[in-house]
Amino acid sequence: MRNKLIEFKNVSFKYGEEQPWVLKNCSFEVYENEAIAIIGHNGSGKSTIAKLMNGLLFPQEGEIVINGQRVTEESIWEVRKEVGMVFQNPDNQFVGTTVQDDVAFGMENRGIPREIMINQIDKMLTAVGMQDYLMTEPHKLSGGQKQRVAIASVLAISPKVLILDEATAMLDPKGRKEIMKTVTEVQEEHQLSLITITHDLYEVVQAERVIVMNKGEVWDEATPRDIFAKKEELRKIGLDVPFVAILSDELKKAGIEMKREALNQEKLLEDLWTSHSEM
Incomplete structure (x- = not known):
C-alpha cells in the first residue's frame, strides 16, 4: 500500500469575491510514487489546482494536505520543499546567469553546503542530459533544453512531488516525447510522485491514473483505458480522444x-x- 502524499478535501477557489468559482468542492488524493495526469478543457481548473498544491494560491473553502501537513500561509515554505513545479514557459523560472547558477539557486536558498550543491548540480543536469551546458546562458538554449534545465532546477531541491503544468506545450512533438521520457526516467529513479497537467494525449496515456476536470469539478478519475473508453461523454465536455x-x-x-x-x-x-x- 502506498501512502497518501496529497489530499484535496472539498476545495473551492475563486479569483475574487465577485468572480465565479474556478474550483467547486474538489476532492482527490495523490499517492507516493504515482504518475497522474489532470486533464480538462480550458477554464476547468487544472492550473489552479497546480498553484494550490504549491501554495501560490490558498483555497477559500476546504483544505489541502501535503505529506501530512495542512497548506497554510504559516506552513508554505515547508510545503514548497515537498512540491516542485515546472511551468509552460521556462523563461519565467530562470533566475541565474548560467545553467549552473540556475540549478544552484533553490539549494542556496535552503542553505545546502557547497560540496553537496556541486554534486547535486552535476547529478541533476546529467539526469536530464544537460551536463555539457553548465556555463551556458539560459537564453541561448532551445525550448527543449530550457525545459530540461527547469526540471533539473526543481529536482535539485529533492521534492517528493513534481508538477508539470503544461510544461511541454511550447515544444514540438519530438521535443515533448523526449522531455516526457526524461521525466519518466527521473521519476522512477527518484521515486517521485508525478502530476502532469496537459492537453497532450500522449502524456495522458502514460499516466497510472487520470483526473478529469469539468467546470471546476472532478468529473471522473480512473485509469487512462477506462477514461478513454467513455469517448462520447468526453466529447460532450469538449475533450479529445x-x-x-x-x-x-x-x-x-x-x-x-x-x-x-x-x-x-x-x-x-x-x-x-x-x-x-x-x-
Missing part, C-alpha cells in the same frame, strides 16, 4: 475482435497481431 482509440472502435465495427481498449500504436498492433494469430 486518442486517434488510436477511435481507430480501435472502427476496427471493432468492421468485425475485427479487439481484446482491450488500445491507447497507443504499439498496443493496437499487438492486439491485431494476437487476434490474427488466434484465427
Whole structure:
C-alpha cells in the first residue's frame, strides 16, 4: 500500500469575491510514487489546482494536505520543499546567469553546503542530459533544453512531488516525447510522485491514473483505458480522444475482435497481431 502524499478535501477557489468559482468542492488524493495526469478543457481548473498544491494560491473553502501537513500561509515554505513545479514557459523560472547558477539557486536558498550543491548540480543536469551546458546562458538554449534545465532546477531541491503544468506545450512533438521520457526516467529513479497537467494525449496515456476536470469539478478519475473508453461523454465536455482509440472502435465495427481498449500504436498492433494469430 502506498501512502497518501496529497489530499484535496472539498476545495473551492475563486479569483475574487465577485468572480465565479474556478474550483467547486474538489476532492482527490495523490499517492507516493504515482504518475497522474489532470486533464480538462480550458477554464476547468487544472492550473489552479497546480498553484494550490504549491501554495501560490490558498483555497477559500476546504483544505489541502501535503505529506501530512495542512497548506497554510504559516506552513508554505515547508510545503514548497515537498512540491516542485515546472511551468509552460521556462523563461519565467530562470533566475541565474548560467545553467549552473540556475540549478544552484533553490539549494542556496535552503542553505545546502557547497560540496553537496556541486554534486547535486552535476547529478541533476546529467539526469536530464544537460551536463555539457553548465556555463551556458539560459537564453541561448532551445525550448527543449530550457525545459530540461527547469526540471533539473526543481529536482535539485529533492521534492517528493513534481508538477508539470503544461510544461511541454511550447515544444514540438519530438521535443515533448523526449522531455516526457526524461521525466519518466527521473521519476522512477527518484521515486517521485508525478502530476502532469496537459492537453497532450500522449502524456495522458502514460499516466497510472487520470483526473478529469469539468467546470471546476472532478468529473471522473480512473485509469487512462477506462477514461478513454467513455469517448462520447468526453466529447460532450469538449475533450479529445486518442486517434488510436477511435481507430480501435472502427476496427471493432468492421468485425475485427479487439481484446482491450488500445491507447497507443504499439498496443493496437499487438492486439491485431494476437487476434490474427488466434484465427
